[in-house]
Amino acid sequence: MTESDWAVPDWTARAAALDAADPLRAYRDLFVGSEDPSVRAYLDGNSLGRPLRASVERITAFMTQAWGGRLIRGWDEQWFELPITIGDRLAATVLGAAAGQTTIGDSTTVLLYKLARGAIALRPGRNELVLDRDNFPTDRYVLESIAAEHGLTVRWIEPDPRAGVELEQLAEVVGERTALVVLSHVAYRSGYLLDAAAIARRTHEAGALLLLDLCHSVGSVPLELDSWGVDFAVGCTYKYLNGGPGSPAFAYVGRRHLDGFRQPIEGWMGRADPFGMAQGYEPAQGIRRVISGTPPILGMLAMQDTLELIEQVGMDAVRAKSMRLTEFALELVDELLTPLGIELGSPRDPVLRGGHIIIDHPSFAEVTTNLQARGVIPDFRPPHGLRIGLSPLSTSFGEVAVGIQAIRDESTRDEPGSQGRDA
Structure with missing residues (x-):
């Protein structure tokens, strides 16, 4: 490959112009690490978001004042209600x-189990669960274990792995035996954005309930759980909500289900009058009945700063930048990577796409390792996908340009005559 083969538009200049015109550009400076020269492009914000500087201050103050100063009194003063307050x-x-209708606590996996078990109990006499083969592994594993435990049948949807579950595919498997449908709002691999309102309507027409996994959509695309008619939802807080590694997940239970909802992990914090220490379990009123044990107060701190930021910016502005970022990424992919045999594994229509894209090539396991060594951090997803997660509040267009040009360079490193450029 000769130097003339790299005759492409000046993507660095184009990225600089897009950054200059970005109404959210100033927010990037609010994140820790945005100035770190060792990370040239962070393209994995949909796996773990950067921390906000405000969160460093919040956590430090909590250690010295709320915890160190108030000690056990903090439970009466704020902490006991915090899962629902933040929810x-x-x-x-x-x-x-x-x-x-929303509470914070436990991991996504544990909350998924709780909600699924509680939802199935609301549909006695129905013995089928519906989910798709490309759903996130924990969703598949949890539902398969519940099916095995309770003698239920799993009905599988087989979506296009480069797209996602479509309404017609759901209609083929949902019916009078269906108790629960479990789907991801944004597919973890392809980034496909589900038509949640239409899916909810079709699920309800069959008399079943819908549980949505929001891990790859919350904080990235606008959600309308109440108006869509979603019954249950679960999601994590360490991706676009920047809650930090292992920050607790959230659970949503539609108000119409709360009175009859019983989840299987009946712990003291979810009991009516938990400090009464009485014999026997009586669920608390409302969403508190989803809680089981002592909530992870420290893990709830950082996400509050991101919520404050989104309240200032608005989800419509977040979504608008997310779409601009992925569109720019696709332009670069088409120009620089498609000629190398690299294929797009995500929907091309931005309306059908969440906040990330994935590209496929057999060399990407090795390429991802090499990229990390040069400060470009995407995410590898088997069998050979490189996922590019673009967090709108903390990712610049310049990072996208640097990152995809680096993918090009690493993908051609062993070609005869390649220059090993460091774009």
């Missing part, structure tokens, strides 16, 4: 849900 704020800011 209500999260619901209003990013879920499109009224208060009293």
Whole structure:
């Protein structure tokens, strides 16, 4: 490959112009690490978001004042209610849900189990669960284990791995035996954006319930859980909500289901009058009945700063930049990577796409390792996908240009005559 083969548009200049015109550009400076020269392009914000500087201050103050100063008194003063207080704020800011239906705590996997078990119990006499083969592994594993435990049948949807579950595919498998449908709002691999309102309507027409996994959509695309008619939802807070490694997940239970909802892990914090220490379990009123044990207060701190930021910016502005970022990434992929045999594994229509794209090539396991060594950090997803996650509040167009040009360079490193350029 000769130097003339690299005769492409000046993507660095184009990225600089896009950054200059970006109405959200100033927010990037609010994140820790945005100035770190060793990370030239962080393209994995949909796996772990950068921390906000405000969160460093919040956590430090909590250690020295709330925990160190108030000690056990903190439970009476704030902590006992914090899972629901933050849940209500999260619901209003990013879920499109009224208060009293959302709580924070546990991991996505544990909450998925709780909600699925509770939902199935609301549909006695039905013995089928519906989910898709390309759903995130924990969703598949949890539902398969529940099916095995309770003698239920799993009905599988087989979507196009480069797209996602379509309404017609759901209609083929959902029916009078279906108790629960479990789908991801944004597919973890392809980034396909589900038509949640239409899926909810079709599910309800069959008399079944819908549980959405929001891990790859919350904080990236606008959600309207109440108006869509979603029954249950679960999602993590360490991706676009920047809660930090292992920050607790959230659970949403539609108000119409709360009175009859019983989840299987009946712990003391979810009991009516938990400090009464009484014999026997009586579920608390409302969303508190989803809680089992002591909530992870430290893990709830950082996400509050991102919620505050999104309240200032608005989810429509976040979504608009997300679409611009992925569109720019696709331009670069088409120009620089497609000629190398690299294929797009995501929907091309931005309306059908969440906040990330994936590209496929057999060399990408090795390429991803080499990219990380040069400060470009994407995400590898088997069998040979390189996922590019673009977090709108912390990712610049310049990072996208640097990252994809680096993918080009690493993908041609062993070609005869290649220059090994460091774009």
